[in-house]
Amino acid sequence: MxxxxxxxxxxxxxxxxxxxxxxxxxxxxxxxxxxxxxxxxxxxxxxxxxxxxxxxxxxxxxxxxxxxxxxxxxxxxxxxxxxxxxTLTIEEAKLAYQRAKEFNMACMTYKNDMIYTEDIDDEYVCVEAKINDIGKKQVSSFIDILEDPIHKVLLTGKPEYVASIEEEFKKPFGDSLSIYRSAPFFLEVMAQNxxxxxxxxxxxxxxxxxxxxxxxxxxxxxxxxxxxxxxxxxxxxxxxxxxxxxxxxxxxxxxxxxxxxxxxxxxxxxxx
The missing domain is CATH 3.40.50.1000 (HAD superfamily/HAD-like)
Incomplete structure (x- = not known):
């Protein structure tokens, strides 16, 4: 072969x-x-x-x-x-953000080759910036920056916490979005399938x-x-x-x- x-x-x-x-x-x-x-x-x-x-x-x-x-x-x-x-629609990205806030998770996305987040000092937001060697931009409202379709919304939390809430977090979305952990402290939200x-x-x-x-x-x-x-x-x-x-x-x-x-x-x- x-x-x-x-x-x-x-x-x-x-x-x-x-x-x-x-x-x-x-x-x-x-x-x-x-x-x-x-x-x-x-x-x-x-x-x-x-x-x-x-x-x-x-x-x-x-x-x-x-x-x-x-x-x-x-x-x-x-x-x-x-x-x-x-990509995610703007409405889907908003729903992911709102769900993240219910679970007290930091939330970020990417625009112009940078991370955009309300939680710029979150330890795992910092990890993501370092891994990718890209900058971070503090925003006052995550929802307000959702002007274009988004490839991914990334949520963060302590590994044991993310593992414990993953299935509960997914429930309202059913099969309408792709949601799963990559690193133990990251929960990824993307378009269906x-x-x-x-x-x-x-x-x-x-x-x-x-x-x-x-x-x-x-x-x-x-x-x-x-x-x-x-x-x-x-x-x-x-x-x-x-x-x-x-x-x-x-x-x-x-x-x-x-x-x-x-x-x-x-x-x-x-x-x-």
Whole structure:
């Protein structure tokens, strides 16, 4: 089987525990792009939060893709052209905000490559800004800045609290929105039926790539859909148990170059 597309989660997968892409992993992915394999960065991050890693891996030169907001937007790393997107309506974003206030959760969204929030000093808002290397803007009214459709509303809370209220939080929305945890302290709210698998399928179809020609690497619950979708779904050694249980392969951890290790076994010309 010749795999033509590789989808990679970032945090805990592509990047090690020091928030770096190791030289082995970088070398493997650049070597495969030279062979014509398409690389897709697939993350819950906003598009702006993927650009540094995309440039480091030369995706702009080789024509890779950025699947951001857990799939709410797919764009070309070379041109920033939108391949696919599905956004929340302003009314849906308002409802998410109002529900967040009922549960005393901080709330943020993204505009102009920045985080907009009423809770600029919230510890997890600060984490999100640092992870994505983007700025924060304090607003007096979250609802007042909802002038355009929104890709994602992100809510924060202590991990044990978010875990305890997740199902109750979702109840009023039924299946009308996609709501799930990414990190233990983040609850993501997106348009209906948004996940990494659905958007990856749209991209693969656009590129004329079959499902069985796709590899996906991940470590978290928001990676589960694309790991199950891919022709070869691979869990990192540091992945949560639920992902490991559904993956076809469990590789080494993100600190042990798990991506490079497995790719060296699949493709010629890739070293580990």
């Amino acid at each position: 010749k795999y033509k597309l590789i989808a990679l989660d970032l945090d805990g997968t592509l990047k090690d525990s020091h928030n770096q892409i190791t030289l082995k992993t970088k070398g493997a992915l650049i070597a495969l792009q030279k062979q014509g394999v398409k690389i897709v960065l697939a993350s819950g991050r906003p598009t702006a939060g993927l650009r540094h890693e995309a440039k480091e891996l030369l995706l702009d030169q080789f024509g890779g893709y950025l699947l951001s907001f857990n799939g709410a937007r797919v764009a070309s790393a070379k041109t920033n052209e939108t391949i696919y997107e599905q 948004i996940d990494k698998a659905a958007s990856l399928h749209r991209l693969a179809t656009t590129l004329g790539i079959k499902q069985e020609e796709v590899i996906a690497f991940g470590d978290g619950y928001n990676d589960l859909s694309m790991i199950e979708y891919a022709g070869l779904g691979i869990a990192m050694g540091n992945a949560v148990e639920g992902v490991k249980e559904r993956a076809q392969i469990i590789t080494k951890t993100n600190d042990e170059d798990g991506i490079a290790y497995t790719l060296s076994q699949i493709y010629k010309g890739v070293e580990y």
